[in-house]
Amino acid sequence: MEKPKRNWAKGSRLAFLNSHLENFRAARLQSLSKSSDYIDQVVNEYFKRFDWRLPLTEEPTVPFDTGAIETVETLGADDLDRKGKIIAQMKAVHIRASLNH
Secondary structure, three states: OOOOOOOOOOOHHHHHHOOOOHHHHHHHHHHHHHHHHHHHHHHHHHHHHHOOOOOOOOOOOOOOOOHHHHHHOOOOOOHHHHHHHHHHHHHHHHHHHHHOO
């Protein structure tokens, strides 16, 4: 996973995060718990749109299909561990910081 950089979100990632700013701010005004729950929702949606293997510097080559059926991914232990770390870092560092700016 890449080290977090300021203004890391570009292109479709930036548009995705910006689309969640208003709702995040509303949740944050309600409570810390509501804002944390909303961040969980954003992280889940983020990884539906952006494959966990895709570097932050690369745009997806296939547009997001809102009608696509989710598939279950079969991963080995190493990839499962790596995926978990990437998701945790995105939640803790990248997405939370971007929404809190």
